[in-house]
Amino acid sequence: MQVIPTEIPEVLMIEPRVFGDDRGFFLESFNEKTFIDKTGLEVRFVQDNHSRSVKNVLRGLHYQIQQAQGKLVRVIAGSIFDVAVDIRKNSPTFGQWVSCELSAANKLELWVPAGFAHGFLALEEGTEVLYKTTDYYAPAYERTILWNDPDLAIDWPLSAEPIVSTKDQVGTPFKAAEVYL
């Protein structure tokens, strides 16, 4: 696997090695030893998540104020515009976001560390996203920042009005959100 840096140093793009042959392909989507060797991050994943979205579904921007989750995100059908927002108050990149297109075709993965809010837009029908998390889902600690917050100004590649859950429609503006110290 290759680690590709992004504009926010802690957010990493992971490019797995793909072995193609006439049967199809094989790849290691996660190998703990290789991941730790190449990233220097001592991660331990405790939960695997899988969601399916119709085109134009936008989920996020989500984070947990305790039991903060690092997430390793990939796509096995369709494609997403994946976004990580730095919400660590003392970070030099506080309030900045990075995006990456992840798809079943490009097989890229995005490492979103704890301390970041995460969201994505499904760019195709039947988009399926898998992600591993370093801590458990804790709804009491979950928070949502408004996906279209004007201060964040995320440049979502929208082709239509996004389909957003009721919870995400009433997300908190970035300036009012609880952030990490």
Ligand SMILES: Cc1cn([C@H]2C[C@H](O)[C@@H](COP(=O)(O)OP(=O)(O)O[C@H]3O[C@@H](C)C(=O)[C@@H](O)[C@H]3O)O2)c(=O)[nH]c1=O
């Ligand atoms: C995230 C999550 C949801 N659920 C349940 C709660 C709810 O009834 C249903 C749907 O939940 P949500 O609407 O929050 O799902 P969703 O909007 O897909 O939430 C996800 O969004 C992306 C962007 C993330 O980064 C994830 O961490 C997670 O927050 O699934 C769990 O049981 N475990 C989980 O880990």
